[in-house]
Amino acid sequence: MKIDAIKPFLKDTFCGDITYQSPLADATWYRIGGPADVLCSPEDEESLIGLIAACNAASVPYLLLGDGANMLVHDDGFRGVVISLKEYFSKAFVRGNKLFAQAGTYLNDVLLLAMDNGLSGLEYLSGIPGTIGGALYMNAGIDQGTIGDVVFSISVLDANLQIRSVPASELDFLYRRVPQLQDAIILGGTFDLQPKAEADIRAVRTDLLQRRAARQPLDHPSCGSVFKRPEGHFVGKMIQDLGLKGLIHGGARISERHAGFIINTGTATAADVLWLIQYIEEQVQKAYDVTLEREVKLVGFAENY
Ligand SMILES: Cc1cc2nc3c(=O)[nH]c(=O)nc-3n(C[C@H](O)[C@H](O)[C@H](O)COP(=O)(O)OP(=O)(O)OC[C@H]3O[C@@H](n4cnc5c(N)ncnc54)[C@H](O)[C@@H]3O)c2cc1C
Structure with missing residues (x-):
C-alpha cells in the first residue's frame, strides 16, 4: 500500500493527531463513506508542510477536509491521507x-x-x-x-x-x-x-x-444543492417538472421539500446517491438539453463518474 511509505514519517516526525482507517461517514454531512487510510490533524504549519512534502515525495494522494458539508465520499473511502485543520487551525x-x-x-x-x-x-x-x-x-x-x-x-x-x-x-x-x-x-x-x-x-x-x-430538508443528512444552477434554469424546478421529486434509490431520495437536494434517509450508500445524481443528469439532458454541473465534490471515485 502506498500509505506505508509515509508511516515512518507519521510515527517519528509528524506532530498532531493520527487516526488510521478513519471512517469518513463520521466526518461528512452526508454520513456516507468508507474509511480514509489515515486522517491527520497537523498541530501547526510546520507539521502540515512536512506532511504534504512527505505525501508528495511518496506520491501518496492527500485531500483537505473541511466539515465535509459538500462531499460525497465513496463507499470504499479514500486511499491516501485526509487532512483536517479543524482541530488546530481554528482561531x-x-x-x-x-x-x-x-x-x-x-x-x-x-x-x-x-x-x-x-x-x-x-x-x-x-x-x-x-x-x-x-x-x-x-x-x-x-x-x-x-x-x-x-x-x-x-x-x-x-x-x-x-x-x-x-x-x-x-x-x-x-x-x-x-x-x-x-x-x-x-x-x-x-x-x-x-x-x-x-x-x-x-x-x-x-x-x-x-x-x-x-425550504430545505434539514432533518436529513445531505450536501445541500447537488448541482450548480445552470444559466436560465432552476435545477429544483426542472427536477420537479420531470416528476422526479421523492424518487428513491436504495437509501437515497430526491427531497420532497427541495428537489435540488438528495437526502440520506438513513441507510444510503454513496452508490445510491450517485445513481440518483446520474439519473437526474440523464433526464435533464434529455428533456431540456441542459448539462448539469455538480456542486458536490466526489471523493474517492474514479474520474468521469
Ligand atoms: C444543508 C446544507 C445547506 C447548504 N447550503 C449551501 C448554500 O446555501 N450555499 C453554498 O455555497 N453551499 C451550501 N452548502 C454546501 C457547503 O456548506 C459549502 O460548500 C461549504 O462551503 C463546504 O464547507 P466545508 O468546510 O464543509 O468543505 P468540505 O465539504 O469539507 O470541502 C469542500 C471542498 O473544499 C476543499 N477544502 C476544504 N478545506 C480546504 C482547505 N483548507 N484548503 C483547500 N481546500 C479545502 C475540499 O477539499 C473540497 O474540495 C450546503 C450544505 C448543506 C449540507
Missing part, C-alpha cells in the same frame, strides 16, 4: 473592521464573532454549514452574496509549500469556484467588514435561518 479574531479566521474555524462561529463585534458582510452566509477553508475554496454563498465579496486576503500554502498571502484582487470569486485556489491549501482568510448595528445583522441572520428551515 479567529477581530481588529478594527477586519476579521481574521483560520481555515478550520466553523463558518458559523465566524459569523457570530462578526455579529458580536457589530461587523456586517458575512451574515448572508447564515445557515451554510462548513469551515472557512471549505467556504473560501467553494466561494460559498447565496444569490445575495458570497464569501468572496468580503475577502481582503487569503493565506495559502502554495505548490512550492511556501506560505503566501494572496490579496483578493488576485482572486476570481466565480460561482462556487475560485480558479486560483483549485490546488492551494487554504490556511485562513482576512475579511473586510462594515460596522452595523448588531440588531440589524441579527435580523438578516434570523430571516435567512427561518427561510432555510422552511
Whole structure:
C-alpha cells in the first residue's frame, strides 16, 4: 500500500493527531463513506508542510477536509491521507473592521464573532454549514452574496509549500469556484467588514435561518444543492417538472421539500446517491438539453463518474 511509505514519517516526525482507517461517514454531512487510510490533524504549519512534502515525495494522494458539508465520499473511502485543520487551525479574531479566521474555524462561529463585534458582510452566509477553508475554496454563498465579496486576503500554502498571502484582487470569486485556489491549501482568510448595528445583522441572520428551515430538508443528512444552477434554469424546478421529486434509490431520495437536494434517509450508500445524481443528469439532458454541473465534490471515485 502506498500509505506505508509515509508511516515512518507519521510515527517519528509528524506532530498532531493520527487516526488510521478513519471512517469518513463520521466526518461528512452526508454520513456516507468508507474509511480514509489515515486522517491527520497537523498541530501547526510546520507539521502540515512536512506532511504534504512527505505525501508528495511518496506520491501518496492527500485531500483537505473541511466539515465535509459538500462531499460525497465513496463507499470504499479514500486511499491516501485526509487532512483536517479543524482541530488546530481554528482561531479567529477581530481588529478594527477586519476579521481574521483560520481555515478550520466553523463558518458559523465566524459569523457570530462578526455579529458580536457589530461587523456586517458575512451574515448572508447564515445557515451554510462548513469551515472557512471549505467556504473560501467553494466561494460559498447565496444569490445575495458570497464569501468572496468580503475577502481582503487569503493565506495559502502554495505548490512550492511556501506560505503566501494572496490579496483578493488576485482572486476570481466565480460561482462556487475560485480558479486560483483549485490546488492551494487554504490556511485562513482576512475579511473586510462594515460596522452595523448588531440588531440589524441579527435580523438578516434570523430571516435567512427561518427561510432555510422552511425550504430545505434539514432533518436529513445531505450536501445541500447537488448541482450548480445552470444559466436560465432552476435545477429544483426542472427536477420537479420531470416528476422526479421523492424518487428513491436504495437509501437515497430526491427531497420532497427541495428537489435540488438528495437526502440520506438513513441507510444510503454513496452508490445510491450517485445513481440518483446520474439519473437526474440523464433526464435533464434529455428533456431540456441542459448539462448539469455538480456542486458536490466526489471523493474517492474514479474520474468521469
Ligand atoms: C444543508 C446544507 C445547506 C447548504 N447550503 C449551501 C448554500 O446555501 N450555499 C453554498 O455555497 N453551499 C451550501 N452548502 C454546501 C457547503 O456548506 C459549502 O460548500 C461549504 O462551503 C463546504 O464547507 P466545508 O468546510 O464543509 O468543505 P468540505 O465539504 O469539507 O470541502 C469542500 C471542498 O473544499 C476543499 N477544502 C476544504 N478545506 C480546504 C482547505 N483548507 N484548503 C483547500 N481546500 C479545502 C475540499 O477539499 C473540497 O474540495 C450546503 C450544505 C448543506 C449540507
